[in-house]
């Protein structure tokens with residue numbers, strides 16, 4: 001991390017940060033106070049990650065930091081220099097098709113406006129790595145830290161179970 | 174396609190991160206932040222920007238004094254009403270006085286949002302605080318005034334009466350009075366508001382993206398306020414992260430100020446609301462107090478009903494009286510009230526404005542009417558479902574005219590519904606008649622349970638109109654547009670289903686655009702559960718029109734009679750005669766006689782391509798080139814959906830914790846286009862109903878500070894708070910529109926507080942008169958009702974510890 005640059009508009013010192021996002025290395029220059037969520041969305045233009053509160057409560061901004069669900073609105077980009085980040089864009093299949101959680105969301109009508117969805121996709125993706133065969137109660141528990149104003153959660157719970165099925169089917173084939 | 178659980182066409186895009194919400198656009202635009210009032214009521218003495226001017230990256234600071242032309246006037250009063258004789262609306266930036274915490278005072282434009290907020294922090298505003306009016310009690314006693322020129326803080330008083338309610342109540346065998354209240358909540362979409370404006374100086378035109386529920390009307394408003402010819406303004410709604418009513422209000426101050434600044438600066442300008450701003454400067458709803466007098470006979474039938482209520486409209490009334498008018502009319506639900514009188518006063522307070530939030534006054538009305546039903550049942554010792562049955566409007570009485578005026582200025586006439594059938598379904602679904610044995614078994618384990626009921630009727634699909642445009646392209650794809658907007662309801666899918674059926678094409682060939690004034694200029698907006706009814710019908714009529722045109726052209730080409738043709742999977746063919754067919758794309762080519770062959774398809778329509786009738790013009794008289802059409806749907810009155818919810822709760826005998834064990838819904842929205850989407854709407858609505866019953870309230874202190882203006886403190890439910898929802902449908906088609914649909918967007922939320930209050934009352938044995946209710950409030954109520962016993966259940970063993 002170096003600080004030899006200055007933002008021409010605001011005069012702020014810029015720091016060079018290296019991030020591996022969805023498998024792709026990126027080098028970017030950001031002010032020290034740049035949130036990871038803003039760096040992903042506005043510097044890297046990966047707008048699949050959303051911000052619903054910017055105070056760590058809603059979970060819409062959840063990304064996987066070294067594989068662990070993390071609220072990107074509560075992190076500075078400079079503090080994760082060198083880290084590997086997975087966003088909802090990174091949860092797609094290598095061929096660009098919907099990943100198992102994303103496919104389950106469509107199958108179960110687990111999204112309406114889609115604004116909260118990226119945080120659920122990343123959270124559930126990580127959850128199923130550790131808990132590949134959850135019960136319905138466990139599925140509800142797994143999404144208990146994310147807010148959705150549209151769906152009433154019932155179809156998201158169903159999607160967790162469906163995603164587990166698709167994950168197994170895809171692993172088998 | 175109609176009636177099938179089709180997976181949504183929106184989803185692959187949204188799921189793979191390719192959605193385009195407001196803040197996903199205009200990454201290089203200048204950013205806006207606002208100085209907002211920290212006081213509920215104050216005069217602005219001075220605004221000092223000197224400390225802010227040195228900040229690198231600052232582009233502009235604007236205050237009221239900078240506003241010019243019509244931007245310096247108050248924002249429009251969107252829905253005037255003859256009784257709203259003290260309507261007040263804010264200025265885009267405060268002109269010397271602020272009337273709620275969060276009102277915008279200065280606008281900062283800077284190179285990015287971080288810098289803009291730095292500048293906001295450096296602007297010094299000197300205030301002279303005025304006495305704040307917070308809550309209906311303070312507003313009603315009128316000691317302090319929100320607007321000095323509005324006596325008693327009364328924005329409007331409105332009365333409607335059918336028959337002589339006072340006389341009917343006085344003459345009734347039994348009478349009761351109830352005092353009922355509901356707290357404030359808010360739409361609270363996960364995406365707040367936001368506006369991006371780009372001024373094209375060469376073209377002298379404005380392109381505005383805004384997170385709205387009414388792009389066509391925002392366009393008109395911007396043109397009027399900025400004095401730009403309306404054909405130089407286009408407004409596009411990108412993907413919207415939820416609306417639930419708050420985004421139907423327009424133009425928000427920011428929807429005027431951001432385009433105004435973009436034109437002034439000659440650069441793209443963007444404002445994205447943050448969560449605290451959404452709490453303190455958007456809109457709330459629900460806060461009302463109700464006083465009810467009711468008279469009824471020995472069987473529990475209503476003889477007369479008189480309701481007075483006070484509606485807290487906040488600091489301004491941009492959306493008129495829509496919410497209290499809806500309460501005053503939709504309160505009646507599926508019942509015949511006998512004589513009915515309703516009077517409301519819409520009251521100013523120094524709080525955030527009140528405009529429709531999903532349900533829009535109906536949850537309050539339903540709560541009032543259902544509390545009345547339960548009170549009658551309790552008084553007479555009749556089963557609560559039976560009291561309701563006895564008061565129902567019967568199917569044979571449809572259409573049923575209440576003799577009142579509805580929110581659309583038209584008579585309140587129910588078009589359809591079978592309330593006894595709905596209740597029978599609900600009783601079967603929840604096991605109403607078997608509940609006593611469940612209660613006894615639970616009690617044997619030391620548990621306390623109760624069952625409750627809530628019935629509602631919802632005026633949906635209000636006019637005045639919506640339209641649709643449909644064009645078949647020469648490749649056979651079908652592009653459809655409608656003017657109203659989409660906030661996550663799956664309109665693209667639902668409308669594509671309708672078009673696919675009407676036109677006879679595969680759904681994959683249909684692409685639907687909503688809320689883009691470049692594509693469709695005439696529309697009203699997305700509110701009042703109206704999209705399926707209004708745009709669905711408009712798009713169906715449009716598809717029929719285009720189908721007729723296609724058949725005419727194809728009949729000519731196939732040398733067949735129109736009546737002998739059918740369209741299957743985009744192929745027009747002679748019924749029962751395989752081989753003779755033409756695809757819709759080719760018909761589109763033929764519909765547009767060409768001179769220039771820009772591709773192989775077009776070559777087929779050029780002047781030397783085939784036989785010519787020299788006596789007829791290339792475009793037949795009365796026809797237009799292109800396989801396209803536009804049509805509108807404008808109904809004489811609203812459709813009326815209905816539904817009934819039953820809830821089983823368990824209340825902890827020690828802690829008063831309230832748990833929902835079962836939540837059952839019977840729903841009648843007429844014919845169902847996509848049951849998967851309708852159920853999704855109900856799930857989301859029920860979650861908001863539960864939220865309003867048990868969790869959400871706006872905690873204002875006496876100074877008018879909103880103490881819980883964050884997701885941390887405002888208790889929006891997570892998955893752990895929302896019960897599993899069981900749904901059964903009843904379909905009584907509306908006779909009013911070509912599809913028989915009635916709208917489903919708001920349904921789920923309406924009876925939440927009514928049904929949950931009913932269930933808690935049943936569990937506890939004393940009346941529940943105020944919602945939401947928290948465990949500590951229930952605990953306090955227990956202390957007030959030490960020997961509670963619920964008369965309607967005739968259960969001598971039910972008592973509180």
Ligand code: FES
Pocket residue numbers: 050051052053054055056057058059060061062071072073074
């Ligand atoms: S935006 Fe990060 S938790 Fe809400």
Ligand code: FES
Pocket residue numbers: 110111112113114115116117147148149150151363414415661
């Ligand atoms: S789908 Fe809209 S907030 Fe979850």
